[in-house]
Amino acid sequence: MSELKLSHKDAVSFKMPLYLPAQGASETEATIVEWRVAEGDRFRKGEALVQVDSAKSVYDFEAPCDGLVIRRLHLEGETLPLTEPIVEIETADPAMRDWIPPAAAVEHSASRIEAAPAAPSPTYRGEPIALLGFGGYLPKRLVTNDELLEEFPEIDAEYVYQVTGIRKRRWAAEDEKPSDMAYQAALEAIRRSAMAAKDIDAVIVATTTPDVAMPSTAAILQDRLNLQSIPSFDLNAACSGWLYAISMAQGMILSGTARNVLTVGVDMQSRLLDRSDRGAYFLFGDGAGATVVSAMSPGSGGHRIHNVVLGADTRGLHLARRSEPGYTVQNGQCDSDPWIRIDGPALFRSATENFADVISRALSRSGWKSENIRWIIPHQANGRILKAAAKRSHVGFDRFYLNVDHVGNTSSASIPLAIIEMEEGLQPGDKLVLCSVGAGLTTAAITVEW
Secondary structure (H helix, E strand, O other): OOOOOOOOOOOOOEEEEEOOOOOOOOOOEEEEEEEOOOOOOEEOOOOEEEEEEOOOOEEEEEOOOOEEEEEEOOOOOOEEEOOOOOEEEEEOOHHHHHOOOOHHHHHHHHHOOOOOOOOOOOOOOOOOEEEEEEEEEOOOEEEEHHHHHHHOOOOOHHHHHHHHOOOEEEEOOOOOOHHHHHHHHHHHHHHHOOOOHHHOOEEEEEOOOOOOOOOOHHHHHHHHOOOOOOOEEEEOOHHHHHHHHHHHHHHHHHOOOOOEEEEEEEEOOHHHOOOOOOOOOOOEOOEEEEEEEEEOOOOOOOEEEEEEEEEEOHHHOOOEEOOOOOOOOHHHOOOOOOOOEEOHHHHHHHHHHHHHHHHHHHHHHHOOOHHHOOEEEEOOOOHHHHHHHHHHHOOOHHHEOOOHHHHOEOHHHHHHHHHHHHHHHOOOOOEEEEEEEEOOOEEEEEEEEO
């Protein structure tokens, strides 16, 4: 985007919404085709902000001033009434203080109550619960074993791969936060679920690395998606978090609290690794994965949830741990150990045992046999752990889907990211077991029919 400063002489910048103009007297709505700007982009007067499809034509909505994009209020493919703003901007152009939006928008704005209206209570009518579209995000920076081995001249890249099953992973940029990754994954999940953001009526974020202690990363995400008056919260079940979130979403739908629940798993572990600790330094990548959990309407599609198994084996309470909250270490200084620590040999044994146990319980509860399973999609913990878990669970390792070699252990994001990679090869009726073991040791499995 253009490089500029918000620099009208002696002017103070302020925030304001922009509305689409009507292309005809009878026009009441328009559909977003493609955004030309991203949040945080600066733009100049006359620059295209978004391509829009109206009843009259497809056109570019141009900026009425210089400014900065604060928040895009609608998604690509979404149809919005012209009475709703399309984007929030910041500008220092004093003329915009007197900017007159379309008459319909003025009328709508004048009639609005300041407090956000309460969302109508969803109604559950006994439909199956399903996973709809999936979305994921991986940072751009690719980090190979060779790059990390600068700290360990006594070992080589092939040794790291043999021990972990990992050759490379993605690490977030310095200016990225967990909520940024969650937002990108959420946008894709909503789009691929063929719904508008406003159809989401609850948000659950599974993370061990929130932006801040409070408010929750879910609340931050809710704000960025411009969702009002819906429940949103974080949960921490470590690497099992996303499956726990699916279970919580299912419960909210069954209770009539929500109907379409956005569930996100996001973790940014790269800044929490001690460069001198061979046990943890090579394992973790950053990323986010999401889906919408919904009650299946006739003809709506989706992938049916059959059964959920949750648990925790506290014999492994201290096998994977971190004493400090958050996704960064402040100046590397604190009173307690700030880094992720893993008791490798003991964790290997406990994780293998718990993976096999939760898979067995999920199959039993669903009435499925191991030979009926198309894929086991595990949390991508470590290649050796998963190979041992396959042997112990009596399911062929060739039916365990692994992508840990090129993304690393992305914690709560790993299962949705794996599904995104493999879903083109899945067929209707395929039986899947999604399973995880995480710090705690938390355990979770969900059986899904594609």
